[in-house]
Structures are given as C-alpha cells and as structure tokens.
Amino acid sequence: MKILKKSVSLFLLLAMFWFLAPQAKAEPKFRRPISATPVFSSFYDNQAGLGLRKYTCVTSGTYEGHAGTDLATAVGTPVYASAVGGLYYRYNGCPTYGYLGSTCGGGYGNNVRIDHEGILTDGIGWVTLYAHLQLDTAVWPMSVLCGAGIAKSGSSGNSSGPHLHFEVRKYAYPGNDPFSGYCSHSTSFWVSQVNGLPTTSCQ
Ligand SMILES: [Zn+2]
Numbered sequence: 001m002k003i004l005k006k007s008v009s010l011f012l013l014l015a016m017f018w019f020l021a022p023q024a025k026a027e028p029k030f031r032r033p034i035s036a037t038p039v040f041s042s043f044y045d046n047q048a049g050l051g052l053r054k055y056t057c058v059t060s061g062t063y064e065g066h067a068g069t070d071l072a073t074a075v076g077t078p079v080y081a082s083a084v085g086g087l088y089y090r091y092n093g094c095p096t097y098g099y100l101g102s103t104c105g106g107g108y109g110n111n112v113r114i115d116h117e118g119i120l121t122d123g124i125g126w127v128t129l130y131a132h133l134q135l136d137t138a139v140w141p142m143s144v145l146c147g148a149g150i151a152k153s154g155s156s157g158n159s160s161g162p163h164l165h166f167e168v169r170k171y172a173y174p175g176n177d178p179f180s181g182y183c184s185h186s187t188s189f190w191v192s193q194v195n196g197l198p199t200t201s202c203q
Pocket of ligand 1: 042066070164165
C-alpha cells in the first residue's frame with residue numbers, strides 16, 4: 001500500500017513537471033523551394049573575410065559574405081514555401097528585372113519572408129526569405145503549408161540574372177547555411193540532402 005502510494009505521488013510529480021516544463025518545439029527542416037532540379041549559381045559563404053567557403057570547403061561557388069543559396073531559374077518559376085509557417089513580410093515595389101548594385105527592396109528586390117515559429121520577426125526564430133521575385137506575384141499575407149505556392153521567381157533588386165535567393169535566418173551570420181558539411185555545421189537544415197541536393201520532400 002505504501003509502495004503504491006509512493007508510485008502514485010511520483011507519477012503526479014512527474015506529470016506536474018511535464019505540464020509545467022516548456023515544450024521544446026521541433027526545429028523546422030526545409031524543402032527545396034522550387035520543383036525542378038536546381039542549378040546552384042552561388043552557395044552560402046561560410047567564411048566571410050577569410051576566403052570563400054562553400055559547405056564542402058570548396059573555395060569557389062560562392063562570393064564574399066553571401067548569406068543565402070542562389071538557385072538559377074527562369075523568370076516566372078513557381079516558388080514554394082519550404083516549411084509550414086506564417087508569411088509575415090512582403091516587399092513588392094521593384095521591377096522584375098533589376099541590376100547589380102540596385103538597392104530596391106534592400107537589394108533583395110521583391111521578397112517575402114516566412115516565420116516558422118510564430119514569432120513574426122527576423123533574427124529570433126526560424127525565418128526563410130525568398131528574394132528577387134517577379135513583380136506582383138507574391139501572395140500576402142497568409143499562413144502557408146510546406147509546398148504552398150508563394151510567388152514566382154524573377155531578377156528584381158541587386159541581381160545580375162534570373163535566380164531565386166533562398167536565405168535561412170536563425171543564427172548570426174555565418175551559421176545559416178542550409179547545407180551541412182565539413183565547412184558548415186554538422187546538421188542539415190534541409191529535410192533531406194541527398195548527395196548534396198536538397199529534395200522537395202516536406203517535413
Ligand atoms: Zn544570393
């Protein structure tokens with residue numbers, strides 16, 4: 001009887017702790033934001049100021065301080081939400097075709113940002129940013145499921161040619177390379193990174 005009482009008390013205590021403890025949110029993982037197999041025109045630079053470092057440690061394939069991943073793709077290519085979240089920011093005032101050095105949209109051109117943790121701001125929770133979009137194609141505002149169409153790609157803002165700039169914002173730069181690798185972090189931010197290629201699978 002005494003033992004039973006003890007077990008019941010222990011159970012209640014554990015249940016109380018479980019109830020009171022903050023429930024850790026699962027880290028979001030991202031799908032590739034376009035459906036076609038992408039041509040990566042520029043990877044994330046993991047080593048600004050110290051030489052260019054793609055996640056594989058190859059010293060080409062990126063440029064100084066590049067904080068995102070560039071997917072070369074024709075203007076008008078559908079862009080998909082890389083994970084479930086809230087589309088909380090949109091800039092939609094730039095011509096579809098920008099130029100190198102353009103500051104339109106802060107250089108990002110037309111862009112949208114999705115918060116994946118319900119915080120709705122940059123730099124705290126997990127945010128993904130989709131830049132250089134075609135004018136008047138970005139949806140706004142809405143909550144999105146992974147794989148929802150959110151815009152069409154373009155070349156707006158500081159861009160030398162049609163591509164999608166995909167950026168993850170969680171940590172301070174560097175640290176937001178979605179790819180895992182010897183010169184990046186050990187855990188990929190992609191749902192699946194098969195032979196270096198992120199897939200279109202959702203979490
Ligand atoms: Zn870029």
